[in-house]
Amino acid sequence: MSAAASVKNKPLAGLRVADFTWVWAGPFCSLQLAHLGAEVIRVESASRTCVTRLLPPWPDGQPGPNRSGYFNQYNQGKRSLTLNLKDEQAMEVARDLIRQSDIVVENFAAGVFERMGFGYEACRALKPDVIMIALSGYGATGPDSEYVSYGPAQVPLSGFSSVTGYRGWRPMHIGVSYGDPTAGLQGATAVLAALIHRRRTGAGQFIDLSQWESTMALLPEAILAQTMTGRAPERDGNHDAIWAPHGIYRCAGEDRWVSIVAASDAEWRALAAVIDPALPGDARFATATTRKQNEDDLDTAITAWTVERRPAEVRDRLQAAGVAAFPVMNAKDLHDDPHLGSRDYFVELPHPEVGTRRHMGIPFRLHGTPVEVWRAAPCLGEDTDYVLRDVLGYDAERIAALRSAGALS
Amino acid sequence: MSGDGSAADALAGIRVVECGDFVSSSFAAKQLADLGAEVIKIETPGVGDTARRRGPYAAGVDPERSGLFLYLNTNKHGVAVDLARAEGREILARLARTADLVIHNVAPGAIAELGLDDRQLRAAKPELVVTSISPFGLDGPHRDLRMHDLNLWAAGGVATLNGGGHGSDDMPPLKGFGQQAGYQAGLNAAVASLGALYAALGSGEGQLVEVSIQECLTSILEMAYEFYPYMGLVASRLGMKPIQPLDFLECKDGWIFICCVEEHQWQRFVELAGSPEWATMDLFENRLSRAANWDALQIFLSEYAAEHTVAGLYAKAQARRIPFAPVSTMGDLLGSEHLKTRGFFATLDDGAGGSVVMPGAPYRHGTTPWRIRKRAPRLGEDTDRVLTELGYAAEQVAQLRAAGVVA
Numbered sequence: 084m085s086a087a088a089s090v091k092n093k094p095l096a097g098l099r100v101a102d103f104t105w106v107w108a109g110p111f112c113s114l115q116l117a118h119l120g121a122e123v124i125r126v127e128s129a130s131r132t133c134v135t136r137l138l139p140p141w142p143d144g145q146p147g148p149n150r151s152g153y154f155n156q157y158n159q160g161k162r163s164l165t166l167n168l169k170d171e172q173a174m175e176v177a178r179d180l181i182r183q184s185d186i187v188v189e190n191f192a193a194g195v196f197e198r199m200g201f202g203y204e205a206c207r208a209l210k211p212d213v214i215m216i217a218l219s220g221y222g223a224t225g226p227d228s229e230y231v232s233y234g235p236a237q238v239p240l241s242g243f244s245s246v247t248g249y250r251g252w253r254p255m256h257i258g259v260s261y262g263d264p265t266a267g268l269q270g271a272t273a274v275l276a277a278l279i280h281r282r283r284t285g286a287g288q289f290i291d292l293s294q295w296e297s298t299m300a301l302l303p304e305a306i307l308a309q310t311m312t313g314r315a316p317e318r319d320g321n322h323d324a325i326w327a328p329h330g331i332y333r334c335a336g337e338d339r340w341v342s343i344v345a346a347s348d349a350e351w352r353a354l355a356a357v358i359d360p361a362l363p364g365d366a367r368f369a370t371a372t373t374r375k376q377n378e379d380d381l382d383t384a385i386t387a388w389t390v391e392r393r394p395a396e397v398r399d400r401l402q403a404a405g406v407a408a409f410p411v412m413n414a415k416d417l418h419d420d421p422h423l424g425s426r427d428y429f430v431e432l433p434h435p436e437v438g439t440r441r442h443m444g445i446p447f448r449l450h451g452t453p454v455e456v457w458r459a460a461p462c463l464g465e466d467t468d469y470v471l472r473d474v475l476g477y478d479a480e481r482i483a484a485l486r487s488a489g490a491l492s
Numbered sequence: 493m494s495g496d497g498s499a500a501d502a503l504a505g506i507r508v509v510e511c512g513d514f515v516s517s518s519f520a521a522k523q524l525a526d527l528g529a530e531v532i533k534i535e536t537p538g539v540g541d542t543a544r545r546r547g548p549y550a551a552g553v554d555p556e557r558s559g560l561f562l563y564l565n566t567n568k569h570g571v572a573v574d575l576a577r578a579e580g581r582e583i584l585a586r587l588a589r590t591a592d593l594v595i596h597n598v599a600p601g602a603i604a605e606l607g608l609d610d611r612q613l614r615a616a617k618p619e620l621v622v623t624s625i626s627p628f629g630l631d632g633p634h635r636d637l638r639m640h641d642l643n644l645w646a647a648g649g650v651a652t653l654n655g656g657g658h659g660s661d662d663m664p665p666l667k668g669f670g671q672q673a674g675y676q677a678g679l680n681a682a683v684a685s686l687g688a689l690y691a692a693l694g695s696g697e698g699q700l701v702e703v704s705i706q707e708c709l710t711s712i713l714e715m716a717y718e719f720y721p722y723m724g725l726v727a728s729r730l731g732m733k734p735i736q737p738l739d740f741l742e743c744k745d746g747w748i749f750i751c752c753v754e755e756h757q758w759q760r761f762v763e764l765a766g767s768p769e770w771a772t773m774d775l776f777e778n779r780l781s782r783a784a785n786w787d788a789l790q791i792f793l794s795e796y797a798a799e800h801t802v803a804g805l806y807a808k809a810q811a812r813r814i815p816f817a818p819v820s821t822m823g824d825l826l827g828s829e830h831l832k833t834r835g836f837f838a839t840l841d842d843g844a845g846g847s848v849v850m851p852g853a854p855y856r857h858g859t860t861p862w863r864i865r866k867r868a869p870r871l872g873e874d875t876d877r878v879l880t881e882l883g884y885a886a887e888q889v890a891q892l893r894a895a896g897v898v899a
Binding site: 192203224232235246249258260263264273277282286289295300312320321326330344406410415421442443445448451 | 502503505506523527545546548549559562563628631632633634637638639640641643644645648650651653663664667668669670671672675676679680681682683684686688689690691693695698699700702703704706707708713715716717718719721723725727728729734735740742747749751810813814816817821823825829831833834836848850852853855856857858
């Protein structure tokens with residue numbers, strides 16, 4: 084299927100994104116727009132390539148800017164244009180691209196993009212109804228606005244780490260650079276709302292997104308505990324403030340675990356009846372309040388049962404009784420998961436340097452205007468000629484001159 | 493409707509009906525409400541949303557003053573309608589005909605019996621978008637499994653990546669604080685719903701939008717999943733990180749997160765630390781070797797951090813454009829001069845004579861700003877008005893109320 088045909092019915096078909104992002108937050112924002120059918124053109128530097136092009140995993144352990152699974156996961160369905168923005172001719176190409184774009188996305192530290200010559204006012208002069216979003220670490224204003232930040236640092240900065248961890252232990256992480264996808268998704272929401280506004284009024288606008296602030300939007304219970312009771316929650320592992328049992332329990336096998344939650348008396352009675360005939364009558368666990376008070380004993384009793392069983396057996400036996408239980412899935416489990424496989428969720432498209440490998444797909448389905456990934460992530464500069472010729476209308480001579488002047492690197 | 497978006501709001505004129513519980517659909521609809529959409533939330537009479545029973549509470553359990561509910565339902569209107577009753581489903585059907593979007597997180601097996609079948613709703617109004625959020629999506633062998641947030645965090649592949657290390661390798665995989673599967677689902681549902689609404693503005697055609705929470709979580713595994721299809725390696729919280737330093741260190745007065753992603757950041761940190769001899773060791777030559785030899789490097793860095801305060805080291809690092817971050821406590825966040833200057837925290841009426849301070853705008857639109865127009869609704873607060881607008885006579889409403897269909 085040709086690219087044009089494949090995006091015909093997607094919601095954002097016909098819209099173009101000039102994508103000056105890098106690392107993860109910005110690319111995750113523009114990924115959503117690509118999923119929804121916008122033509123996303125990543126403007127990249129060949130000399131200072133995106134961090135994710137330089138990070139593993141690489142097939143056979145051999146690095147290469149087009150070989151990273153990290154980059155290839157989060158840039159599916161986008162195009163890549165290489166420009167050396169230190170060159171004035173390349174700057175003019177970038178300005179032409181903005182003139183032809185509906186949306187500009189960038190995630191440098193605040194002020195950097197403006198100093199490069201692309202602040203909102205500059206972009207608006209090029210395209211009066213442009214929607215521009217800047218996803219910076221700290222936001223465009225305020226005393227710390229020029230501080231630099233990466234997604235992994237947003238986890239502690241936003242407050243998540245101070246309330247995440249085992250009871251009595253040090254603050255801990257979440258396991259992924261949580262501030263990045265969280266900001267990226269909220270950035271996409273902000274852009275889509277601005278598009279709806281533009282459709283109604285014809286007016287574009289600037290959106291200032293602080294990753295710090297957008298990450299705190301997911302931490303209301305801890306922040307509200309402080310503001311409403313004067314006390315933040317203590318770190319308490321996988322436990323819940325109210326429900327017990329609420330945990331991840333060791334199973335048979337090496338580093339195998341299962342999650343089990345009972346949020347009501349009915350769920351508890353069902354769980355207890357499966358694991359030990361004596362448990363439903365155990366006074367320590369008779370009510371939600373006493374289960375919470377005795378949850379260490381509860382965890383011990385549950386572990387005694389789970390540790391002799393495989394996670395799938397625990398899932399099947401407890402789910403059959405109406406209890407929420409599910410194995411802790413690792414990458415191989417997900418790769419081989421019959422449920423995800425049955426939903427055609429995975430994306431496996433040919434790529435010139437890594438072959439056809441499995442990637443995670445689009446977690447939402449639009450049944451009327453189906454969205455699917457139409458192409459694997461681009462190699463560095465793969466679409467430079469396409470963009471200059473077909474989007475910007477440059478002739479072959481002009482493209483050759485730009486290339487020989489070093490503007491396209 | 494009173495109190496709803498003026499033309500200055502991005503989503504002015506968009507009407508949303510939300511039939512959901514707890515975090516995922518409430519958070520999705522909150523994002524739209526805070527951008528100016530008119531959201532009518534349906535709760536079950538006498539029961540109400542789970543978030544009402546979660547707190548935190550300023551003074552004793554009170555379903556009208558639960559902090560989580562107040563946060564997740566800002567700017568919404570509330571009606572209490574029992575969708576298990578035919579008369580309740582008729583109210584939903586009439587309400588849906590006035591809406592642009594119906595969003596819910598009802599279990600797939602209960603969707604039809606609660607009157608939320610998308611074909612039926614769209615037969616009455618083709619422009620309608622219906623968004624369904626569910627643990628595993630609307631088909632597949634796991635569709636009907638019972639799942640709470642922690643189970644989803646495990647099912648999505650995130651839990652296995654966190655915990656362990658520093659002598660705690662025997663400890664279980666560790667969740668992040670809060671109902672994070674629900675938030676991620678809410679984020680994705682907002683994106684997908686707005687995409688479908690944008691399409692409907694052009695085509696006049698609505699559609700079913702399906703969000704799988706498990707899939708939402710598998711989409712944020714960073715490079716962890718791809719290690720398997722690319723290299724045959726299974727990422728684990730017990731293994732080494734791909735690059736370092738990206739870790740917590742204890743200072744004199746608290747914890748700091750040290751973060752050097754780029755080589756130039758590491759070099760500036762070495763300068764900041766006074767170019768100590770250990771920094772020249774081959775073991776620590778680049779970000780990959782620093783990860784491979786993190787056990788050794790961590791000892792040197794811990795000694796260095798222990799000589800500094802969190803604020804002092806954070807400021808010195810940032811002055812050199814090194815992306816360190818403090819481990820903020822909730823008190824630190826509320827006291828932050830930067831966040832105060834930006835006016836981040838929102839203060840609103842709790843509906844019972846008090847006020848609540850909560851997270852505010854996650855993004856700032858230049859001309860259509862995110863804003864709080866009203867506090868979250870009391871259970872059934874807008875039932876009478878909404879039913880009257882749908883054409884129910886006062887005595888019909890009274891009968892429905894007496895029969896327990898509405899409250």
